[in-house]
Amino acid sequence: MDRIKSVVQIQQLVAEVRAKRRGFLTNFYLDVEKHSVWIDKGVLFFLWEGDTCFLIRKKEKFWNVYFVSTGFEDLEKGIRMLEINSEGAPLMVDVVGRKDQCGALVGLFLKCGYRFSTTFVRMTRIPSVGEKWLASEKVKLVSLEKVKEIEELLYQFFEDKNEQIPYYEELAFYAKLGHVLACVENDKMMGFLIYEKSPSTLYLRYWFVHPDFRDKKVGSDLMNRFLEQGKDTKRQLFWVRQDNENALNRYRHYGFKEDDMFDYIMTNKL
DSSP, rough: EOOOOHHHHHHHHHHHHHHTTTTOOOOOOOHHHHHHHHHTTTOOOEEEETTTTEEEEEOSOHHHHEEESOOOOHHHHHHHHHHHTTTOOOEEEEEOOOHHHHHHHHHHHHTTTEEEEEEEEEEEEEETOOOOOOTTTTTTEEOGHHHHHHHHHHHHHOOOHHHOOOOOHHHHHHHHHEEEEEEEEEEEEEEEEEEEEEEEEEEEEEEEOOOGTTTTTTTHHHHHHHHHHTTSSSSEEEEEEEOOOOHHHHHHHTTTTTEEEEEEEESSSS
16 A cells, blocks of 8 residues: 555546546545645555555544446455455445445445445535525634634534544635634634535535534524525535434525435445
């Protein structure tokens, strides 16, 4: 297993699989900013098992596994060999797509001894032309000085294995873009919201209200500001745990609906 040293090297590994011209199967999608952080931190590795290249992000308690393979047969062989070379670390794999697209791949991992850790469903919303949202003055852009506090709250209240908590450097990048909103009272973090935005899409990453402030409309203030930020986009989306009915209902209140996209998070060790 070798450490990845550049984004160009990732592109070369993917190209090498494509060059075999025997098919192409992957759960990896390059994000230059995010994966550059992983490379700089020295946590991203690659491993060839036959005609499958695994990209592995090593964390202290588990590994996130991404694959680029020529097909199901080669991937199965690779998965079984990866188990031998995993040093006993729990392996976490995302299978993302429509339910009918994911069935065969999910079945393959089940066959190899993996089990479901959790399942996320995507919810989307198409904004109405000219819609306006009341943006509370309580909601401010986060300064870099507050990024560390947000990182600590994410690790305290979210599951890293299932929700892939960003590194500090990733959070700082979002903050520099103005994509981290927060409500702060007497220097205490009441809640925050982290998002990504492109010309067409507004993507909510994390929406959090501290338990000590759940009765102060912090969540609605953050969501209203978020939706106002994205009123010029064509769609708004996020992923939520399929079994979290309380969260699903909150998002439905804002006009979001489940669509046929799922993220099946699977692991070899529950």
